[in-house]
Amino acid sequence: MSSRVKVVVTGAAGQIAYSLIPRLVDGRTFGDKIVDLYLVEIPQVVNKLEGLVMELEDSFFPNMGDVKYTDNFEEASHGADWFLLVGSIPRGIVYEGKKIEERSDLLKINGGIFVNQGEAIGKYGKDNAKILVVGNPANTNALIGKNAAGKESQLWMAMTMLDSSRAKSVISKKTGVEINKVKNMIIWGNHSPTMYPDVENVLIDGKPGSEIINDMNWVTESFLPTVQQRGKAVIDSRGASSATSAAKAALDTIIACENPTEDGDSFSAAIASDGAYGVPEGLMCGYPLMTLQDGTIEIKRDLTLSEFAKEKFKISIDELESEREAVKNLLK
Ligand code: NAX
Numbered sequence: 001m002s003s004r005v006k007v008v009v010t011g012a013a014g015q016i017a018y019s020l021i022p023r024l025v026d027g028r029t030f031g032d033k034i035v036d037l038y039l040v041e042i043p044q045v046v047n048k049l050e051g052l053v054m055e056l057e058d059s060f061f062p063n064m065g066d067v068k069y070t071d072n073f074e075e076a077s078h079g080a081d082w083f084l085l086v087g088s089i090p091r092g093i094v095y096e097g098k099k100i101e102e103r104s105d106l107l108k109i110n111g112g113i114f115v116n117q118g119e120a121i122g123k124y125g126k127d128n129a130k131i132l133v134v135g136n137p138a139n140t141n142a143l144i145g146k147n148a149a150g151k152e153s154q155l156w157m158a159m160t161m162l163d164s165s166r167a168k169s170v171i172s173k174k175t176g177v178e179i180n181k182v183k184n185m186i187i188w189g190n191h192s193p194t195m196y197p198d199v200e201n202v203l204i205d206g207k208p209g210s211e212i213i214n215d216m217n218w219v220t221e222s223f224l225p226t227v228q229q230r231g232k233a234v235i236d237s238r239g240a241s242s243a244t245s246a247a248k249a250a251l252d253t254i255i256a257c258e259n260p261t262e263d264g265d266s267f268s269a270a271i272a273s274d275g276a277y278g279v280p281e282g283l284m285c286g287y288p289l290m291t292l293q294d295g296t297i298e299i300k301r302d303l304t305l306s307e308f309a310k311e312k313f314k315i316s317i318d319e320l321e322s323e324r325e326a327v328k329n330l331l332k
Contacts, residue, residue, distance in 0.1 A: 004034045004065055008080045010117070011087025011135060012039035012069065013048045015240060019247035020084070022056065025064040029251050030258065036065040038076040040087065046071040073117050077124040084250060085117060085145065088135025103192065106137050107323060111330045114141045118148030125154060132253055132269070133158045134246065138191045139270045139284040140323040146272060146284070147331045155297060157269040160187040160195065160286040161256075162242065162249035164268035167197040167227045171204060174223070175212060181205045183265040186288040188277075188309075189316025190323075191270065193228040195286060196312040201303050203264060210306075224312075257297060261290040266300045276301060277313075283320045 007024055011017050017039075025035045037056075039049050049069035056067055070076050077083070088110040089095055100106060114133075121131060131154060133142040138158035146156035164185045172179040186198040199219050200210040213219065234242045256267035266288035273279035276287065276299045288300040305313065324331070 004036055005030050005082065006036045006038065006080045007082040007084065008038045008040060008073075008076045009084045009086060010040040010073065011085075012052065013041045013045045014086060015243040016086050016134065016246045016250070018052070019244045020086070020250055021052065022059060022061070023247065023251050024254075025056065025061040027061070027063040029254050030063070032063065034065040035063055037067045038080065039067070039069040040073050040076050041069070041071055042087070043071040074120040074124065077117075077120040080121075080125050081129055082254065083117075083121055083125065083129060083131040084134065085114070085131065085141070086134040086250070088113060088141065103137055103323070104326065107140060107326055110135060110137065110141055111144050111327050114145040115148045115330055118145035121145065121154065122149030122151045125149075125151075127151070127153045129154045130254075130257055131156045132250060134250055136191070137323060139286075139320060140327055142270065142284045143272075143282070143324060144327055144330050155257075155271070156284070157253070157271050158191060158284050158286075159246075159249060159253060160191050160268045160270055161253045162246050163187040163191060163195055163197060163227060163230075163286075165245070165249055165252070166230045167199075167202075167223075170223055170226055171199070171202060171209070171213075174218070175204055177205045183262075184288065185268065186266060186303075187268045187286040188313045189286050190320050191286065192316070192319060193232075194316040194319045195228055196309065196316055197224065197227045198305075198309060199223060200306055200309060201288075206264075216308075256289075257291055259291060260293050266290055271297075271299070274299075277305070279317055280321060283317065283324060285317065285320060 053067050142156050142158040164187050168182040168185045171182050183203040185202050188196040202209040204212045270284045270286040273283045273285045275281050279285045290300050291297050
């Protein structure tokens with residue numbers, strides 16, 4: 001019999017979740033494991049999940065196990081292997097009469113949610129649970145959650161895979177190399193416009209970007225702003241934030257964690273710094289990660305950053321530090 005995996009998804013009635021949840025049980029993300037789902041929403045909309053569950057039942061997913069929904073996160077968290085924390089208030093919506101555009105507003109509104117969810121994950125999640133925070137501001141929400149959970153054996157991550165996929169797409173278009181031959185696409189720092197997508201250590205058909213891309217004007221005037229501002233560009237066009245691409249990135253993060261990383265490659269996510277690459281300890285920082293054969297996830301440590309890269313990376317580290325300062329009352 002196949003083994004089982006229990007996955008908790010918050011924000012389950014939201015737009016990312018609508019694209020994400022069916023693909024958790026389609027037999028691809030978790031291979032042949034049976035996937036039990038526990039879907040979580042706020043009380044005002046939790047009943048909408050009945051309809052989503054109907055659709056899942058009607059979709060013929062042989063790998064789908066038990067599906068439950070609730071507005072009680074604690075109840076959902078018991079024995080879970082994976083937590084996909086998508087639920088939060090996105091940029092651009094009107095909340096209590098104010099349009100939420102600023103990161104500082106997002107930090108305040110969303111931070112509180114992650115204290116409660118973190119405590120429940122620490123108490124009731126599996127000891128080796130993996131937690132992927134998608135809801136923005138993702139890095140600092142993850143910092144708050146990890147701190148509240150207080151369990152080092154659990155792995156807290158914030159999603160930067162979407163930024164990495166966006167950067168791969170831009171590089172593929174620029175160089176004419178197929179997107180699946182663009183590897184080791186690292187996002188250093190924060191999932192915010194200060195992120196630094198590493199155009200030098202990326203491997204383009206096996207060769208480093210520092211050899212292939214000899215066009216610093218393109219890097220500074222086109223590549224960096226395109227990747228850093230892509231989320232805003234999607235919002236401006238759709239009137240809603242990235243959804244299907246964000247869902248795909250969450251699935252790709254799970255797949256990257258569940259399977260060994262190929263030699264030379266890495267995947268992007270933010271995890272707690274242990275001081276690697278000079279980042280202050282504890283900050284949830286975007287790093288190049290590798291999944292080893294035994295399933296351990298580690299920071300890839302053998303990369304060199306140019307002075308240009310260090311300068312860009314520092315801007316994002318400084319932002320992460322100021323966000324940590326802004327939520328210090330939520331960090332016990
Ligand atoms: P939606 O507004 O469509 O859905 C969010 C859902 O979360 C809502 O249904 C809401 O009721 C629910 N929710 C709020 N608080 C909750 C709580 N405490 N427990 C459970 N559910 C809760 O937003 P959507 O477009 O799905 O985006 C979700 C989050 O992802 C936003 O914060 C957004 O900014 C963030 N994003 C993160 C990305 C990343 O790369 N890390 C990219 C895409 C996206 O911008």
